[in-house]
Amino acid sequence: MGKQRQVASDAGLSKQRVVVEAVRLADREGVDGLSMRRLAGALGAGAMSLYHYVASKEELLDAMIDVVFEEIELPPEETDWQSAMRRRAVSARQVLARHPWAIGLMESRTTPGPANLRHHEAVTACLRRAGFSVLMATHANWLLDSCVYGYALQEATLPFDTADDFADMAEDAYLPQLPPDQFPYLNESAAALVAAGYDPAEEFMFGLDLVLAALEPLRASA
Amino acid sequence: MGKQRQVASDAGLSKQRVVVEAVRLADREGVDGLSMRRLAGALGAGAMSLYHYVASKEELLDAMIDVVFEEIELPPEETDWQSAMRRRAVSARQVLARHPWAIGLMESRTTPGPANLRHHEAVTACLRRAGFSVLMATHANWLLDSCVYGYALQEATLPFDTADDFADMAEDAYLPQLPPDQFPYLNESAAALVAAGYDPAEEFMFGLDLVLAALEPLRASA
DNA sequence: ATAGTACAGCGTACGACGTACAGCGTACGA
DNA sequence: TCGTACGCTGTACGTCGTACGCTGTACTAT
Structure with a gap:
C-alpha cells in the first residue's frame, strides 16, 4: 500500500482542488448529487481524505459559495456608476445561472467569505464615489442585489431555458x-x-435598467 | 397491536395534516431537521405511514411550498394598483420571513402548485386591470417578485434580526x-x-416603493 | 545510518437518512 | 360468518456525513 498516483489528477489534493471539483460536481449533478464519497471519487481519493482540507461538509459548502463570488466581475472603476453596476449585475446573474445550486445554498449559510466581502466592498465603493450617501448606498446595494438574486431564483425555477x-x-x-x-x-x-x-432571459435587463434609472436622482451629486 | 389513539393528534392522518406538520417542523428545526422519521414522530405515526399521503419526500416539499403560497395575501381588488401590489408584496415578505427554508427550496422545485398559480393569476389580473399591457404586466410581475425573493433571501442570510x-x-x-x-x-x-x-428591516420598503413608483408611468392608461 | 516525528491519506464503523416491500389489525359488504 | 379492502407499520437495503485509528512516506535530529 502507500502513496500512489491518483487516477484523476497529477498531484496531491489541496483545499482549492477539492472545492473547485465540488463546484464542478454540483454544476453537473446538482447539490443533491454532491456527496463526500462521490466528490472523493472524482478526485481519485478516499472519502475521508477530504477532511484534511475541509473541516466538514458545511465548510465545503461555504467555500463553494465563495468560489462562486470569486467568479463575479467587480464593477469597473473607469466608467460611470450605472455602467459599472450594470456590468457587475449582469456578470453576477450569468455566474448564478452557471451555478444554479448556489442560490439555494445561500439561504442557509450566514457567514460571508473573503470573496464575498471583497465584492461588497467594491460595490459600496463604486456607489459612494458616485455620490450616494452612506445610507443611500446601502439601500442601492440591497436593491441591486435583490434584483440579481430575485431574477436568478425565478429563472432557476423556470422549467425551460430559451x-x-x-x-x-x-x-x-x-x-x-x-x-x-x-x-x-x-x-x-x-x-x-x-x-x-x-424570451424570459430579457426580463432581467428590464428590471435592472428600471432600477438603475430610478436610483439616479437619489445621488447627492446628481 | 392495532389502531390506537395517537399521542400528538386526535384523529387519523391526511395529506393536509402531514404537510402542515412538515411546515411546522421545518419552521422549528430547518429543512435539514425535517426527516420522514421525525415528521412521523411528530404526528405520532410510523415513518412509512406518510407514504400513503405523499408519494415521496420531493412531493412533500412541493406541497409545503404551496402551503406557503396559500398564506400569502392576494392583492385586494378595491384599491389602486400600487396599494394592492404593496399589500401582497409585504405579505409575501412576511410569510417568507416566517418560513425561511421556503426560499432555499424554491430553486429546486420547478412545478408550481395550485396556490402558486392562483396567486400568479390574481397578481396578473391586478396589473392588467391597472392598465399595463400584457408584456408590461409580465415585466412588472418579474420585477416585483424579484424584490420579494431577493430581499427575503438577503434577510435570511443575515446573521441578525433586529x-x-x-x-x-x-x-x-x-x-x-x-x-x-x-x-x-x-x-x-x-x-x-x-x-x-x-434597521435592515426597512430596506424592503425602500426598494418596493422605488420600484412601484418607477412602474407607474409605464401603464398605458397613466 | 538511525531513530523520531509529522503528515497525507485511507478503511472501517456508526447512526441517520429515504423508501421498497411484505406484512398487520380492523371495518365493512355479502 | 367470511372475505376483502384499507390504513398503517416493522424490517431491511443502500447511501449519507463523519469519528477514530491505522498506514506508509518524508523529513529532522542525532
Missing part, C-alpha cells in the same frame, strides 16, 4: 393545466407571449 | 474581521449605520 423551450412548454405542459375560466389572465399572457416570441 | 442585533453583531463579530485599510467603505458604512440605529 424562448423556444418556453413556447413548447407553454403549449404542451403549462396551458393544458389552466382552465381558461379559472385563469383567464394567465391564459391571455401565455398566448400573447408565445405569439410574440417572448 | 436593529439591536445588528449593532451588537457589527461591533463584536463583523468589524473585527475587516481591516480598515482593505475595507474602508465597509467600515465607514458599518460605523455610520450603527451610529444611526440602522
Whole structure:
C-alpha cells in the first residue's frame, strides 16, 4: 500500500482542488448529487481524505459559495456608476445561472467569505464615489442585489431555458393545466407571449435598467 | 397491536395534516431537521405511514411550498394598483420571513402548485386591470417578485434580526474581521449605520416603493 | 545510518437518512 | 360468518456525513 498516483489528477489534493471539483460536481449533478464519497471519487481519493482540507461538509459548502463570488466581475472603476453596476449585475446573474445550486445554498449559510466581502466592498465603493450617501448606498446595494438574486431564483425555477423551450412548454405542459375560466389572465399572457416570441432571459435587463434609472436622482451629486 | 389513539393528534392522518406538520417542523428545526422519521414522530405515526399521503419526500416539499403560497395575501381588488401590489408584496415578505427554508427550496422545485398559480393569476389580473399591457404586466410581475425573493433571501442570510442585533453583531463579530485599510467603505458604512440605529428591516420598503413608483408611468392608461 | 516525528491519506464503523416491500389489525359488504 | 379492502407499520437495503485509528512516506535530529 502507500502513496500512489491518483487516477484523476497529477498531484496531491489541496483545499482549492477539492472545492473547485465540488463546484464542478454540483454544476453537473446538482447539490443533491454532491456527496463526500462521490466528490472523493472524482478526485481519485478516499472519502475521508477530504477532511484534511475541509473541516466538514458545511465548510465545503461555504467555500463553494465563495468560489462562486470569486467568479463575479467587480464593477469597473473607469466608467460611470450605472455602467459599472450594470456590468457587475449582469456578470453576477450569468455566474448564478452557471451555478444554479448556489442560490439555494445561500439561504442557509450566514457567514460571508473573503470573496464575498471583497465584492461588497467594491460595490459600496463604486456607489459612494458616485455620490450616494452612506445610507443611500446601502439601500442601492440591497436593491441591486435583490434584483440579481430575485431574477436568478425565478429563472432557476423556470422549467425551460430559451424562448423556444418556453413556447413548447407553454403549449404542451403549462396551458393544458389552466382552465381558461379559472385563469383567464394567465391564459391571455401565455398566448400573447408565445405569439410574440417572448424570451424570459430579457426580463432581467428590464428590471435592472428600471432600477438603475430610478436610483439616479437619489445621488447627492446628481 | 392495532389502531390506537395517537399521542400528538386526535384523529387519523391526511395529506393536509402531514404537510402542515412538515411546515411546522421545518419552521422549528430547518429543512435539514425535517426527516420522514421525525415528521412521523411528530404526528405520532410510523415513518412509512406518510407514504400513503405523499408519494415521496420531493412531493412533500412541493406541497409545503404551496402551503406557503396559500398564506400569502392576494392583492385586494378595491384599491389602486400600487396599494394592492404593496399589500401582497409585504405579505409575501412576511410569510417568507416566517418560513425561511421556503426560499432555499424554491430553486429546486420547478412545478408550481395550485396556490402558486392562483396567486400568479390574481397578481396578473391586478396589473392588467391597472392598465399595463400584457408584456408590461409580465415585466412588472418579474420585477416585483424579484424584490420579494431577493430581499427575503438577503434577510435570511443575515446573521441578525433586529436593529439591536445588528449593532451588537457589527461591533463584536463583523468589524473585527475587516481591516480598515482593505475595507474602508465597509467600515465607514458599518460605523455610520450603527451610529444611526440602522434597521435592515426597512430596506424592503425602500426598494418596493422605488420600484412601484418607477412602474407607474409605464401603464398605458397613466 | 538511525531513530523520531509529522503528515497525507485511507478503511472501517456508526447512526441517520429515504423508501421498497411484505406484512398487520380492523371495518365493512355479502 | 367470511372475505376483502384499507390504513398503517416493522424490517431491511443502500447511501449519507463523519469519528477514530491505522498506514506508509518524508523529513529532522542525532
